[in-house]
Amino acid sequence: MKLRFPYFGHASKIFAKYFLFRVLLFFTLTLIVWSVRFPFVFKKLYAEDGTVLLRDALLTNFPKEFFQPITGYSLLIQRIAGRFISIFPLEISPAASAIFAALCLSVLAAGIFKLSNFRSESFWPRFLLSVCFIFLPLASFSAVGNSANLYVYFMTASAVFIYHKEESKREIFYKSCILTIAALSLPLTIFLIPMIIHRSFLERKETNRWRIQKSEKFFIVALLLHFIFIALTSLGERTPHSPQSFFKVFYLYLERGIGISIIPMWGFVSGTKDSPVYENTPSFLSHLPVRVIVLSIAIAVLGTIYSQRSKFIDKDVHKFFWFIIGLGFCYSIILGLFFNVEPRYMIFTSFLTYWGILLLVEDQGDRLLKIFLKSYLILVLILGLTASVHRSSGPDWLTELQKAKYACLALSPNDEVKIRILPISRPFNLVLPCRVLGSPNVIKKKLL
Secondary structure, rough: OOOOOHHHHHHHHHHOOOOHHHHHHHHHHHHHHHHHHHHHOOOEEEEEHHHHHHHHHHHOOOOOHHHHOEOEEOOHHHHHHHHHHOOOOHHHHHHHHHHHHHHHHHHHHHHHHOOOOOOOOHHHHHHHHHHHHHHHHHHHHOOOOOOHHHHHHHHHHHHHOOOOOOOHHHHHHHHHHHHHHHHHOHHHHHHHHHHHHHHHHHHHHOOOOOOOHHHHHHHHHHHHHHHHHHHHHHHOOOOOOOOOHHHHHHHEEEEEEEEHHHHHOOOOOEOOOOOOEOOOOOOHHHHHHHHHHHHHHHHHHHHHHHHHHHHHHHHHHHHHHHHHHHHHHHHHHHHHOOOOOOOHHHHHHHHHHHHHHHHHHHHOOOOOHHHHHHHHHHHHHHHHOOOOHHHHHOOOOHHHHHHHHHHHHOOOOEEEEEEEEEEEOOOOEEEEEHHHOOOOOHHHHHHH
């Protein structure tokens, strides 16, 4: 006997229809999970969230900070975050940063649910793709709850939006805003250009003409403006370095792009300059040969399922899967070889892995296999809700802020004090003049 849930069907229709309802649900879900699993995001300020974004917003008149490059390029969404955080009392800066990050993720996830390129309008694959976006194990490990890494999320969500055919003014407006913010926040969005070409190629097969969507025009213009900004303000600051070891970069691709995405409790690899260090992973997996064997088995199992069920999958879905997996691989290798191997940049590749798997699962008709694989992905996400020491351990913001205020009692308003923030692996300090913390009388009242 088949169980029916009429109320769920009605609720899912409301969820699919109303954008703000989806944003509210994802926002609530994100804050609940973070409060339970990552409570530190509301108590500790992280790296550039403080040292750059909040500091510049507090010390620079709006909108001057938006025209100042950071690490060689413009970071639009981070600058917006810094201005948002600065609105609130300094005592709750970490919470303000986390709330802004959660709100951005919720707005993006709500769009991913509606604008993803699944052939059916089924609720669960779209919802699971959105949840994968918010709770990627790699992102949970290194980029959870902070505003400094939001630019990678905007790039990642934009990849999904590019393949959606615009059908209304609301969709055009939403997509244009997201794609423009992505382009003005991270020049690596240039890797989305192949996706635009690929989408246009797929459309050409149906309509016999190439077409660039309106939102993509905004994206291309914004990307050009970003490179002009770089040329005028910081040309040469982010030049490529000599190639790194290909085997090291390829290993990091397997670890961060596939391993942490498909294997429960896989943990994270760092310290690759000398020898790998594995965090948040069972001890038996803390050996390179064992990890290689386990990863090979996992890929072999998925490959076997794929090969046996591939005849039930549409050819276009096949091609799309290999295109996005190939693009993720090329992006990871080029970026790792010549620029940066930081884990936050691999969020894009990790999400492409989930996206590709879900597309393959949803396009074939074995219901039991669908349930099994989706349940497996949910298990990977749940067991991947772990954070690095780099992201979670260190001084509480409120304690360090109070120390700085006590120090200011013996200093002049223009004297500067240091407020320690995360991470502790390097001395990250937010440097602020005492006048920002308040007059001596105000400080005394707050401390008493």
